[in-house]
Amino acid sequence: MNSFLQSINYESWVLVALLAIPLLGAAAILVLRSKSEIRDGPEDTRAKTIAFAVLLAEFIVSMGLWWSFQPGSAGWQAGVDYSWIPMWGIRFTLGVDGISLMMVLLTTFIMPLTVLGSWTSVRTKLRSYYALMLVLTSGMLGVFLARDLFLFYVMWEVMLVPMYFIIGIWGGERRIYASIKFFLYTMLPSLLMLVAIVYLGLNAGTSSGTPNFSYDHLLVAPPLTPHVALLLFGAFFLAFAVKVPMFPFHTWLPDAHVEAPTAGSVILAGIMLKMGTFGFLRLALPLFPGAAMNPTVRMTILILAVIGIVYGALVALVQPDFKKLVAYSSVSHLGFVMLGIFALTVQSVQGALMIMINHGISTGALFLLIGMIYERKHTRLIDSYGGIARVVPLFAALLTFVSLSSIGLPGTNGFVGEFLVLVGSFKTYPVLATIATTGVIFAAAYLLWAIQRILFNKLDKPENEHIPDLNRRELAILAPLVAVIIWLGVYPAPVLRRMESSVEAFVSRVETQSAQTVGLINLAP
Amino acid sequence: MTFDLSVPSQLSGALLPDLVMMGGAMLLLLWSAWRPESERHQRNVGFLSIGLCLVTIAVIAVYGTRHYTATDGVVAVDAFRWAADLVVLIATMGCIALSIEYNKREGIMAGESHVLLLLATSGMMILVAARDLMIVFLGIEMMSIAVYVLAGLNRRSPRAAEAALKYFLLGAFSTAFLLYGIALVYGATGSTNLTAIANTVAKHSLSSSPMLMIGVALLLVGFGFKMAAVPFHMWAPDVYEGAPTPVTAYMAAAVKAAAFAAFLRVWLEAFPDLFVQWHLAAWWLAALTMVVGNVVALAQKNIKRMLAYSSIAHGGYILVSLVIGNAFGGSAALFYLFAYTLATLGAFGVIVALGESGEPNLEIRSYSGLWSVRPSMAVAMAVFMLALLGFPIFGGIGFFAKWYILKAALQATSPQPKLAIVLVVTSVISAGYYLYVVMVMFMRPREEGASVPPVCGPLTRGVIWASAVLILVLGIFPDAIAFWAETSVPHATVTRANRTMPVLYQPTARSQ
Secondary structure (H helix, E strand, C coil), rough: CCCHHHHCHHHHHHHHHHHHHHHHHHHHHHHHCCCCCCHHHCCCHHHHHHHHHHHHHHHHHHHHHHHHCCCCCCCCEEEEEEEEEECCEEEEEEECCCHHHHHHHHHHHHHHHHHHCCCCCCCCHHHHHHHHHHHHHHHHHHHHHEEEEHHHHHHHHCCCCHHHHHHHCCCCCCCEEEEEEEHHHHHHHHHHHHHHHHHHHHHHHCCCCCCCCEEEHCCCCCCCCCHHHHHHHHHHHHHHHCCCCCCCCHHHHHHHHHHHHHHHHHHHHHHHHHHHHCCCHHHHHHHHHHCCCCCHHHHHHHHHHHHHHHHHHHHCCCCCCCHHHHHHHHHHHHHHHHHHHHCCCCHHHHHHHHHHHHHHHHHHHHHHHHHHHHHCCCCCCCHCCCCCCCCCCHHHHHHHHHHHHHCCCCCCCHHHHHHHHHHHHHHHHHHHHHHHHHHHHHHHEEEHHHHHHHHHCCCHHHHHHCCCCHHHHHHHHHHHHHHHHHHHHHHHHHHHHHHHHHHHHHHHHHHHHHHCCCCCCCCCC | CCCCCCCHHHHHHCCCCHHHHHHHHHHHHHHHHHHCHHHHHHHHHHHHHHHHHHHHHHHHHHHHCCEECCCCCEECCCHHHHHHHHHHHHHHHHHHHHHHHHHHHHHHCCCCCHHHHHHHHHHHHHHEECCCCHHHHHHCCCCCCCCHHHHHHHHEEECHHCCCHHHHHHHHHHHHHHHHHHHEEEEEEECEEEEHHHHHHHCCCCCHHHHHHHHHHHHHHHHHHHHHHCCCCCHHHHHHHHHCCHHHHHHHHHHHHHHHHHHHHHHHHCHHHHHHHHHHHHHHHHHHHHHHHHHHHHCCCCCHHHHHHHCCCCCCHHHHHHHHHHHHHHHHHHHHHHHHHHHHHHHHHHHHHHHCCCCCCCCCCCCHHHHHHHHHHHHHHHHHHHHHHHCCCCHHHHHHHHHHHHHHHHHCCCCHHHHHHHHHHHHHHCCCCCCCCHHHHHHHCCCCCCCCCCCCCHHHHHHHHHHHHHHHHHHCHHHHHHHHHHHHCCCCCCHHHHHHHHCCCCCCHHCC
16 A cells, blocks of 8 residues: 555645535535525435545545555644745645544545435535535645644635535524624634734744744744743633533533534534644643643643533533533533543543544434434434334444444443543542543433433324334445444544554654643742 | 935926826816717726826836835935835726726716826825825815715615715814814924924824824824824724715725825834833724724625724724834735725625616625635625635635734733734624624525625726636745845835834743
8 A cells, every 4th residue: 555655746736636526516516506496405416426526536646545544643744745835934844643644544534425314304505504514525635634724724614615604504593693603702712813823933933024824834933931921821821722612611612512503513513622622732732831731720720621621521411402412521521621631641642532533423424314304203302203114223333332332332432532531630639530431421420311211112192103213324334433433442543543643743742841830930929 | 326305306306106197087077078978988087096096006016116215305215115106006997997897887878987097096106105194284184075976876766875975074174183183282292294204203202292192192082083093983884884885995995094004104203212101002093993893894784884993903904003003014004905895895896796677685684605606706795705814825815914913912022912912803703793694695595685796897807807716816826926025125214113112011931
C-alpha cells in the first residue's frame, strides 16, 4: 500500500484535495439545472447521488492517510505550505499529526453516512441542502488540518454558516430559535478568540509590524507575560468551552441537537463537538501551558468537567424526548474528554482522544437510529413507544447494541476510552476520577431505562403494532458503524499506536513548559 | 512631478481631476436642461454621468500611478486623496446606475438628479483633497447642499420632503459648529492651513490653550454630525428612511466615506500634538457610536432604518481607527470604507430591486420567503449582510475590513484592547439584526398574498452582482486592496505622528 501511495506522490496533494473535493462537489450540485418544481423536490435524486459519490470519494482518498501515516513520529505529516496573504503574514499551511489524523478520518467516515441518513428525510431544496453539507465538510476538515492560526479561525467560522442554514431551514419546529442561538453562542467567543489570535500573531511577528500566525512559529515565539497569557487563554477557553460544550456553556446544545435534522444532529454530535476539545489539544494548552496548568485554572476546569459529567447524566435521566436525552448524554461524555485532557497523563489524553472518536461513532449512530424511527412515527417521545422490540427486531437489536457501546460495555469502543481516562486521571486526581465514575453508572441508568421503555415494556399502543422494520439502505448506514464499534472495542491498538507519539509530545510539552512558568502567576489577591 | 501650489497654473494642475468632474457636471447640467424632461433623456444623462466618473477615475489613475506630489498648500496631492476619491467615485457610479432605473419606476423624469449627484461628488473630491480648513468647509458645503436637494428629489413624497427639510436644518446647524470651530482654531493658531496649525501648536506648545480646545471640540461636533456619530446621529434614520433609496445608498456610502476621509486628514495632520486631549473624546465617541448604533438597530422593523443604524454603527468601527491615531489607523479606515461601500451599495441595490413604485412596503418582514421566489436576490442580500457583519469567506472582504481595524487597534503605539473588545462584542450584537434579515429571507415561509417582486432592470442587477462578486473575490484575495490601503495614508502624518505620539499605555499587562 505504502509503495503505491508513494508512487502517486500521495502526501504532497492529499490535504489540499481533501479540502477541494467537497467544494468542487458543491459547485457541481449548484450548477445542476432545476427546470420545474419536481426537479428540486424529493423525486430528484441527482443532488444526493452526487453528494454521496463525492463524500465516498473523499473517504477513499482520506483512507490513504491511515497507511501513509508514520506512527513513530510526533511531527507534521503530509504538510503543505502556501503563501496566502503575505502582507499580513497569513499562510495557507496544512498538516496532520496523531491528534488530528483520527479526527480527519472520523469526519470523512461519518459524512457519507449522514448523506445516506438524509436520503428520504430531507424533501425540500435538495440542491442547497447537499451543497451546504459539502461546504460544511470542507470547513470541518479545514479546522482539523490548519497549521496557521488565522486559517484555523477562518475555517472555524466557515463551519458556522452551513450549519446555521441546515438547522434553520431543514430543522424542526423551533428551528429558527435554535439556529440563531447556535450562531450567536458560537460567534461571541470566536470573535474574542480572534482578538487573542491577532494579539499572538503581532507578538510573534516581525519588528516592522507584519504578524506571524504560523502554529509552529508561535510555539517557539517569545513567551508572553503570565497575565497576558492568562487573558488570551481565557479567550481561547471560552471559544472552545462553548463548542465542547462544557457546563455551564452548554445551553445551546439541547436546542440545536433537537431541532436540527438527523444529519445535522449527527454532524453536530459526531464531529463539531470535537472541535472544542480538539481546540484545547491543539491550541489552548500548547500555546498557553503556564496559564492552563495554573493550579486554580486547572482545578476550575476539572471541576466544571466533572460537574458536566454528572449534571449531563442526571438531566438525561429525566428527559421525555429521546433525542434530548442523547443530546444531554453528550454533555456528560464530553466532560470525560475534558477531564482526560486536563488530567494530563499520556493515558488520560489518549483516552480522551478515544472518547472523541467513540462518541462520534456511537452518538452518531444513536441519532441516526432516532431519525429512522422518527421518520416512521413522527414522534421522539419515549412514552409514545413501548414494547416495539417484537415489531421491529432489527431496529431493537441495533439500538440496544449501540446504546451498550455508548454506555461503555467492555468489548465495545466506549469502554476503551472511558477506562483510559479514569485510569489516567486517577493517578493525578483520585477524588475527581471517583466522582466521574458515577457518570458511567448514570449513563447505564438513563440509556438502559430509556431502551426498556421504548423496546421492552408491554406493547400497549395499537398504533405501534405495524411499524416497518429497517430497510436495506438503513442497514447499510448502520453496518459500518457497528463494525467500527466492535473493531475499536476489541482491537484499538492500531489507533492508539498512531496517536501515541503525538500525545506523548503534547503531554511532555505542556508539562515542561508549565513547570517553567508555574509560580510566576499568582492569582491570589 | 511636484506641483508648486503657489503658482496658479500648477494649482489647477493639482486640481485637474476635480476640475474635470466639475466642468463635466456643468456641461451635463446644461445638456439636461436643454431638452424636455423624458424618461429616455433622464437615462442618457445618467449614462453620460457614469462616463464622466470613469473619465475622472482615469485621470486619477494617471496621477496616482505617477506619484505626483505637491508643495505644502491648500490641497494635498497624495495617495490618500486618490484612494478616497476612488471610493467616492465607485459609490457615485453605483448610485447613478441604481437611480436610472429607480427614477424610471418612480416617474422622476429630471435628468438633473444625476447631475446633482455629480456635483455632490465634486464637493467630496474637494473635501478629501483639502489641506486647509477653509477648503474643508467649502467641500462640505458643496457636498451637503447638493445632497439636501437630492433627499427631497421625489416631490410627490411627503416623507422625502420631511427628510430633506430635517437634513437641511440639522446640516445647517452642524455647519455652524464647524465654522465656529474653524474660527476658534484660526484665532488660536493664526492659520487655517493644517500643517501651519500643527507647526504652531508644536512651536508655541498650545496644547493647553482653551480657545484651541474649544475650537477642536466644536470641529469634532461638526464632523460628528456629518459622520452621524453618536450622540450627533439623530438625523440619520429619518433622512435615510425618507430619501429615495439610491440617494440613501449615496449618503450611507459616499457621504460617509468623504466625511471620514476629511476628518482623518484634519485630525492626523493638524492636531497630532493634541492627541492626549482629543483621544479620550474620540474614544468615547467611537465606543458610544458602536454600542448605540448596534443596539438601536436591533429594534428596527424597516429595512432602510435598520441599515441607517447599521451605518451609524459602522461609523463607530471606523472611528476606532481614528482613536489609534497613526498611519495604521488611516489605512485601516480606507480599507474599511472600501469594503463598507461595496456592501452598502449592494444592500441598497437589493432594496431598489425588490421595491415597488412608491416603496410602500419596506418592512423587513416583507422579505419573508424571498429565497423561494427570488433565490439569487436572497443569496446576494445574504452576502451583503454577512459582509456588513464581517464574517469570513461568506462575507468576503467585510471580514478583512474588521480584522484590519482589530489588527491596527492592537498594533498601535497605544494599543486599544478595550476598544477592540467593544468592537467584537458589538459585532456580535449586530449579528442579531443582520442574521434576522437572512433568517426572514431563508427560513420564513412567504407571507400569504404577498406578490412576487418584479424582475429588476439590468443596471440594478449589474450593481448587485458586481458588488457581490467583488466582495467574495476580494474576500479570498485581499492582498491588492490591502497594499493599496497601506500605501495610501495621509502622507504628512507618517513621520509626524510617530515622532510626537505620546504613549498613553504601554503594551503590557496594565492595558490588558
